[in-house]
Amino acid sequence: MKKIGLIGGLSWVSTAAYYRLLNTMMNARLGGVHSAHLILESVDRQRYVDHVIRDKDEAAACEMILKTARAVEAGGAEFMVITCNDVHRFVPEIQPHLGIPFLHIAAATGAAIRAAGISTVALLGVRKTMEGTFYQDVLTTYGVDTIVPDAAERDFVDASIMEEMVKDKFLPETRDKYVALMRNLNTRGAGGIVLGCTEIPLLIAPGDIDIPAFSTTDLHCAAAIDMALGD
DSSP: OOOEEEEEOTTHHHHHHHHHHHHHHHHHHHOTTOOOOEEEEEOOHHHHHIIIIISOOHHHHHHHHHHHHHHHHHTTOSEEEESOSGGGGGHHHHGGGOSSOBOOHHHHHHHHHHHTTOOEEEEESSHHHHHSSHHHHHHHTTTOEEEOOOHHHHHHHHHHHHHTGGGTOOOHHHHHHHHHHHHHHHHTTOSEEEEOSTTHHHHOOGGGOSSOEEEHHHHHHHHHHHHHTTO
C-alpha cells in the first residue's frame, strides 16, 4: 500500500470528508480493520484566502502550497492529493519542484464523466474554478466540454461556498437553490453537473437531483485508493 499525501485545510470541512472517505474506501477494498496509510499537512485557510483575495498575490499562494507539498513529500508520501479543486491551478507550477506525482482531481473527474458517456457538463465551484481554464482544459483531454453558470449564478455559488460551506454551514434553502440551478443548467445543455468544490457534495446528496452529478471528492478519493493499491 502506497502512502497517500494530503494537502488539507482548504477547508478543514472537506478535509475531514476526505479522511473519512479514504479510510472507508480502503476498508471496503481490503476488509478486516484495514485503513488508509496517509500523511496530512493541514494549512491555515485564512492565510491562503488573504493571499488570493485580499492581496491578489497568486505567487504567494502558490509558494504556500509548494511549501506544504514539500512537507508532505518529506513525510514519506508517495503521491500527492490536494483536498480542494481550485488549488489544482497551481499544480503545473509546483509539480516540477517535487519528486512525487500529483493525483489531479479534474483527471479523476474527467475519467468518470467519459465512462458515463456524457460529453457536456456544467462546472460549479468557487469563482477561480468556474472562471479559470485549468479545470476545463483537463476535462477537454477526456473529450468533455464545459459550460459554467452566468455571472449572477457564479456570484451565488461562490458566496455560498465562501460564506457558508467552508464554515460547516449547509442550509436547506441553499440546497434548494443549487437544485434549481442544476436543473436550469441541464436545460441549457449540461448532461451532467460537476460538483467542482469539495464542499458541495456535503450539501447535495445523490437523491437531491435526478441529473448525473459528479462528486469530485468521492471520485478523487476513489482514484487515490486505486493509486495506493496499484490498480
